[in-house]
Amino acid sequence: MASVAALLLVAGFWSSWGTAQHVLLAKGREHGTLTVAGCGADTCTGPYDPEGSAAPRTGMTIEKSIAVKKGAKLPVVVKPGTAEVVRTDTAGALHAWLPLGGALLLAALVIGGGLRLTRTAWATALAGGALLMGAFFAL
Known part of the structure; x- marks a missing residue:
């Protein structure tokens, strides 16, 4: 047993x-803000505005269960090598x-x-x- x-x-x-590694070990990863533009069955997408001098990107995705609603601005970190982001606030850490x-x-x-x-x-x-x-x- x-x-x-x-x-x-x-x-x-x-x-x-x-998922939690991206939230807990976020130092050195790309941080920014995702504005939820629309949601599908499993994911939500929207424009991503990175911190610093990097150019904004479109088409970034986040899990639908953690995206609040259309138009919400969420603090996120980008999973390296993907177009997927993970929420970095307390709600994102608990969800992970x-x-x-x-x-x-x-x-x-x-x-x-x-x-x-x-x-x-x-x-x-x-x-x-x-x-x-x-x-x-x-x-």
């Missing part, structure tokens, strides 16, 4: 890290860690039910729930 709980947590961290929050909740069930470590399970569940609720209210 311990290995199942560990596997859940590692998988949650790994799933989150793909959502898979870990879900993994914490699932691992809490395994820890409490399988390992009979109720206090650890409650702490794990509270951490996962706080992360999910924080992302919900921040977005």
